Amino acid sequence: MRISEAADACGLSADTIRYYEKSGMIPPIRRDASGRRRFSAADIDWLTLIYWLRETGMPLRQMRRFFTLAQGGPETIPERRQILTDHASELQRRRENLDKCDAVLAIKIASYDQPKPKVTP
Template identity: 50%
Template sequence: MKISEVAERTGLSIPTIRFYEKSGLCPFIERGPDGKRRFSTTDSDWLALLASLRATGMPTAEMRAFADLYASGDSTVPERRAALLAHRQSLEDRQAELDLCRTILDQKLKKYDDIMKDQT
């Protein structure tokens, strides 16, 4: 698979994919004899996972650690599991934060509605 295809599939931009590779977030991309990157579906899936983690706020340093574990083989599965569980927890924390803010907004909105009603 070409980089452009992976970009399309993952939603990451081409520069971002290269940047991720250089940052060690996916240091296993093969190259053709022409020097161009050749992505397997595994690579593409990995990048899609990264995109998903990134989009939900995982810092690149953490993704880097996760990638290092990934590169070290199956023996690191428990650690990887722990990392994903931790991120899952952070998602829930974040959702709680969003819920709280939504409540606050709804109160504010209600106030605005009252003001607008009074003015009629």
């Protein structure tokens, strides 16, 4: 797979993939004879996970940590699991924020329908 196909497959842009490779959040991608990246299915899997972590706001620092651990052996699994479960709790917090914001928006929008509530009309 070439970078444009990889980008389509995982949802990240080609620029972002190159940037992630440069900054060590994904393994160095294999190159063909003319120096172009060729992505394996495993690369795509990794990029897809990264895509979802990013999409829900995981900082790159933490992704990098996760990647470094994944390079190590299975003894790093507990910490990897911890990072993912921590992120899952973060998602819960975000969901609550969305709810709160929904409420604020609903109140604000409603206030446009009843623009000036008179005091004892």
